[in-house]
Amino acid sequence: MISAPEMRESEDEVDEADDDLVRTFWRKMMERYGGEDAYNRTIVEQFKGPADPDIIIVVDKLLTGFDAPRNTVLYVARRLKEHGLLQAIARVNRVFDEDGAPDKPFGFIIDYTGVLKDLGDALASYDALQGFSPEDIASSVLAIRDEANKVPGAHAALLDVFKSVSNSFDAEAYARLLADEEIRAEFYVRLSAFSRAFSVALASPAFIEATKPELLKRWKDDLGRFVSLRAAVSLRYAERVDWRDYEKRIRQLLDRHVIARDVLTLVEPLNIFDDIAIEGRRQEKTESDASVADTIAHQLTRSIEEKWDEDPIFFEKFSKLVRDTIADFHKGRITDLTYLSKVRELRDKVQTRQDETDPTPARLRDDxxxxxxxxxxxxxxxxxxxxxxxxxxxxxxxxxxxxxxxxxxxxxxxxxxxxxxxxxxxxxxxxxxxxxxxxxxxxxxxxxxxxxxxxxxxxxxxx
CATH class of the missing domain: 1.20.58 (Methane Monooxygenase Hydroxylase; Chain G, domain 1)
Incomplete structure (x- = not known):
């Protein structure tokens, strides 16, 4: 994004060919947009959207009055200080969580001139930050190497969730361990910490070059494996949050860094009322009978909760029956196959509103x-x-x-x-x-x- 050629100020010599090129470009932009203000406004609005342009190069522009939350990377190639530096940093610190957009947990600042060493002084002198502690101010911008240093510890903490599972590649054992809501919540927290640190680290060529290839591969493989597990258990235990979009974003991250495509297996939701789909899932052997049974049981529980007010007496009774069946399985009282059979039977009774122990009078069956x-x-x-x-x-x-x-x-x-x-x-x-x-x-x-x-x-x- 340039200013009008006659307004350009530079100490650099520009040959006539370059000057003609700039002027020709400017005339085309003015013809297309009808004026400099419209040209600037249109480019900025397009940048805020999902399409092109993906990058804007400016000189002494857009430091104030510019707000593009999707802006993720700032390249600083000139000296800035104090308020000007803070304004520049603010270009990438906006929260952006639009549906379908890439995840943006933070912004990146690529500093070509060493201005970030002055950021502490700039932040400390900013009146609006007087109420914040020095620790809060210091943590507002972090070096990629500092985040990268967290990767080994975050990875170890993630593995520690499953220390009670003897076979580290037994996905079914991992999923059963995560039936406990507290353990599952802790797993999510630790996976998020690891994926955050690792995704930042992968943005650094220095990190990739300094890390042993076999270690890098293990971290990538484990991230893919655990993201797949997260997506699977969120569906298996009928959580309200569908993590498949998160899984796709991690796939994009890993694909960019050359990892086998089969590391991540997208988990498709199972229609628990479709017996053909259930039998197909079992025959494919992509899931165990226990996994299918858990999916049916927990989705049925969620469905009962959502419909509770429609018929509190009926749903209260069957909610308890489903919960008791889940508990019987996880305490080892019934086999995988018996578990699947029982939850399918309960599902059918809920769907048809059948209760043999307390039959509804015949004259009510049509109402x-x-x-x-x-x-x-x-x-x-x-x-x-x-x-x-x-x-x-x-x-x-x-x-x-x-x-x-x-x-x-x-x-x-x-x-x-x-x-x-x-x-x-x-x-x-x-x-x-x-x-x-x-x-x-x-x-x-x-x-x-x-x-x-x-x-x-x-x-x-x-x-």
Whole structure:
């Protein structure tokens, strides 16, 4: 990005051919953009985006009023000091986490003139940093060699997570160890520290030249192996964060530094309700039966948590059954194959809402909402010793009818609509329980039924 040729100031001699080239380029830019301001503005906006240009070379430009968070590398080829140095450094210290963009945990400063040795003084004299400690200020810019020196220790700390696993290449044993959430969280922290230090170190030719090739290869291989493990266990244990984008970024990092393509194996999500896909995964033998079972069990648990409010009674029961089955396997009480069989059976029951130990009355089977309300009504009635499944069914059907009759768009947030629904339900309780059945039930229990059922209805029957 240049200034208009007649405004260029330089002590260097420029031959006429170069001068003509510059002027020709400038005329083309002015014709294309219509003026210097538009030219500067367009180039800057394009640089902020994902396409070209990837690099901008400037002289005495863009030190103020320039904010491009994707800017990752700053090349400093002239003397800067104090405020000017801080302004230059600020060009690459912006956080950038746009979807689909490369990871940017920090910016790089390539110092050709040795100005960074003055950075401490510049930071210390900056009024806006007066509240920060000298240690915080000193850590704002780190030499690549300092980060590179962390690689061996970070690698050792990462391996230490798995010290209890006798076979260091037993991926299944590693994955089972990471079933423990605390161990898995620590693994993520240590893997992040290692990948961060190693990725910075790989940006330095001096580091690559000074490191033994066999050690460099081991670190690269282990990074690939552990990133694959991270992606696999995040899916296996149904974590809310999908690490596959992280895995792809590490693949790009390793590919740039010439590593075998088969080090990383992208892990595809498994549809736990697709038995053909499950059997295909087993036949490919890319995962053990235990791994497939863990994936089904933990995704089923996550699905139950997400749908909990739709039918709290049913999902509470099956959540416990799934958790008990997971615990039985990890305590060695059942085999891999039995584990897989049990979680598939539980999955089918959750999907079809089957509960042989507490069957739903036949007349409710065509009304999924009434089935959920029945469980809630039944639980509240049992608290006062009323074990009458048919009464609970009557209540469930009538409340389902009332809500569906009175609801309208946004009813779940409309207090007036809810009051009408409650009044209709109270009328039903008075006429049916006192008038038709001559039953006296504690009003607090009836209120509990209404509160529980409406909480479910707001989710199930929302508009």
């Amino acid at each position: 999924g909402h009434a089935q959920a309300f029945w469980g809630l009504a039944k639980r509240n009635l049992e608290r006062v010793g009323v074990d009458d499944v048919e009464l609970a069914a009557d209540i469930a059907l009538e409340i389902s009818r009332i809500v569906q009759k009175r609801r309208k768009v946004g009813w779940q947030y409309d207090r007036d609509v809810e009051n009408v629904i409650r009044n209709d339900i109270d009328d039903f309780f008075f006429e049916e329980l006192r008038g038709q059945r001559d039953m006296l039930i504690d009003p607090a229990i009836l209120d509990g039924i209404v509160d529980d059922v409406l909480a479910s209805a707001r989710v199930r029957l929302a508009q």
